[in-house]
Amino acid sequence: MAEPSTSASISVEINGEVYEREVDARRLLVHFIRDDVELTGTHIGCDTGNCGACTIQLDGQAVKSCMLLAVQADGAKLRTVEDLANDDGLNPLQQAFSSHHALQCGYCTPGMLMSATALLEANPRPSEDEARTAIQGNICRCTGYQNIVEAIVAVNA
């Protein structure tokens, strides 16, 4: 990809499956995930990088998929909210969100879960402060955050 082009052929691994697609250079990663690969669990909230509803993991790090171009994810391993639940149902983090009433309308939840997942992988027993820092880039307009923080702290407590 040394010569400039308005589109490119990319290969992206999402939740363990490899997708190869031709995409426009101007296509945002979140649109690639939602519209091309049809994994609609990742939400678009503000589309300005503020709300964090589009948070996914890219090579193990939480990122906002509305602030990346799809071509930038070429060769990367992505993880979206669809990968969290296992055959037995909700994973422990999702279960904690449910039992702590950490969601109301649910729109921010996929992003919250992906930010919390990145935190818990690096730090399985976070303090309340650490949980708050981890979701600093995720806006929730329903819950007031308290139950979300409690849920995250409770997962491995």
Add this chain to the structure above:
Amino acid sequence: MLLREVEYARPGSVAEAIQLLAGHEGARALAGGQTLVNVMKARAASPDVLVDLSRVEELRTISVSGDTLVLGAMATYTQIMGSSEVEVSRPILGEVVAQIADVQVRNRGTIGGNVCSSDPTNHLPPLLVALDASFTIRGTGGERTVAASDFFLGVYLTAVAEGELLLSVSVPASGNAADGFAAVTIGRDGTCIVSAAACLDDDATRVAIGCVDAVPVLVQPERSDPESIRGAVTAAALDPPADVHASADYRRHLAEVCAVRAVQQASERGR
């Protein structure tokens, strides 16, 4: 959001990146994209060609060379926060980048992107002016090093000319110096309304104030007591912009407050 059509290239080396930047009109370097992609959405910037630096590995290195800490332009905030070289040589850098935006932005945002966007509300321009950093820039004509005071030229404008690339930012190791940083922000880790960075060395006090002009304003009070600092800030006759967050008068007031706080933090550490 649908961006304006743009061409994209992903060089594998600095030489290739410079060739692309110099050889295509309207080409622009894409670092972490945490500013650029958003301004492209708003059509405040409309590059014709994006030169993605993500595969130029040599730009990601953080190293110490003698008494100098060298940060590759593509070093991310998260990388800087976790760097033992930074922790040992100039810990204030890790502390300040930890205050930028949020985890997701810090995972992608880079020191090079931060300084090259030269947004007056960014954290790093005043800090790097206070620390007397220098910037290594390369173009087809060769490489040059620019002092912080000559790097920031205006809002969104730096010494990096068209066709050139910022390679690294060099910061002197602390030595006997002690540093501080204070800001009043919109929300806990939001955009700065006014910021100030201070560096106290054996015989000099350097305070750089952000958000009060197009570029950081450097003041060098003769002593580090609060009265001297307030006096030096007043003498700088700041003419800051007014916006919804603060009037010009209030920014002038905050400039003194932040300058005093930054110096106090530095002197507490220097003891």
